[in-house]
Amino acid sequence: MKKIELVDLKAQQDKIGDKIQKAIARVLSHGRYIMGPEVNEFEQKLVDFTGADYAISCASGTDALLLALMSIGVGPGDAVFTTPFTFIATAEVIRLLGAVPVFVDIDSHTFSIDPDKLKKKIQKISTEKQLRPSCIIPVDIFGLPADYPFINKLTDEYGLPIIADGAQSLGSQINDKMACSLTEIATTSFFPAKPLGCYGDGGAVFTKNPELHEKIISMRVHGMGTNKYDNVRIGINGRLDTLQAAILLEKLKIFKGELKQREAIAHKYRSVLGNCVTCQRIPEGYKSSWAQFSFVSIFKTKIKKKLEKYNIPTAVYYPKPLHLQKAFSDLGYKPGDFPVSEAISDSILSVPMHPYLLDDQIDMVTQTIRDGLN
Ligand SMILES: *Cc1c(COP(=O)(O)O)cnc(C)c1O
Secondary structure, three states: OOOOOOOHHHHHHHHHHHHHHHHHHHHHHEEEEEOOOHHHHHHHHHHHHHHOOOEEEEOOOOHHHHHHHHHHHOOOEEEEEEEOOOOOOOHHHHHHOOOOEEOOOOOOOOOOOOOOOOOHHHHHHHHHHOOOOEEEEEEEEHHHOOOOHHHHHHHHOOOOOOOEOOOOOOEEEEOOEEOOOOOOOEEEEOOOOOOOOOOOEEEEEEEEOOOHHHHHHHEOOEEEOOOOOOOOOOOOOOOOOOHHHHHHHHHHHOOHHHHHHHHHHHHHHHHHHHHHHHOOOOOOOOEOOOOOEEEOOHHHHHHHHHHHHHHOOOEEOOOOOHOOHHHHHHHOOOOOOOOHEEEHHHHEEOOOOOOOOHHHHHHHHHHHHHHHOO
């Protein structure tokens, strides 16, 4: 049997490698490595794909979050509500700007920020008046959109903008509306292992707001005004490479098909594993992009050992919730503060998930998991 990979980038290359080589060769021949024509073309394709009003490509998913926060002016004294069950980047950028990440525990079934707890935390911070509530960053964990129908209502109620961290969820949907078009601002990542990955770092910000679009375009290139040497605000060097845009244009052409394959594989996993481990709940009307296939089991360690014995790779996203990371020790959180996130971190496991998993490989994974439970 072909070796099972957690994410099989080689299998994708077998399919479109020659097209990607040609795309790279075109960039080498025109030589416009910075903001070449492919960058604009890719942004237009992202708008078409997501239905967002504007897409601004940038250097990484982390820069996308940073640019989004900078564009709405987040800084010292601001509280940014987010989940501790995510990758460090989500909360790191908040701290980088001198604002304070205010964590809210997750829902034990969807692993996304718990909407009721979020509302209570916003009320608490508003009453305490120590910090100014400034925005919310829900995370589309493992590719599943957060509860935007509820969270968007909080925008109306409290006037807080929402930045959806869609690093893992490009291509996912709620009721036929694509991720990254569900909120006023959203971000994604093109890190190689994400559903739509390039061959290096890359990311994008999406918005419905023309003013924010203007600002982000400027901030992406050192806060430029009419040109690069006219600087009207503080920004960063946050551009997407032309080479990466060229690669992404080719990959985007097959992305819809890949999402369908991910969906079919997830369906197979769930139908066999659903009665022996706890899979992520996919609410009615939601479609995940299946960046990861993750499940919860009290026998996680046993299952992991068994899979390793048969050379099947696994991963744990995320072994330590952010409130317990040393980097955030000054925020004063302690074990027990977010019991759901902590319990899920202890019992979650991710198994191979990519569009090129073959039926015998899927059977091998599910059978080994079932054996591991006996
Ligand atoms: C990957 C990821 C990021 C960061 O993206 P990079 O492109 O690696 O900078 C941010 N948030 C989440 C949830 C991620 O999974």
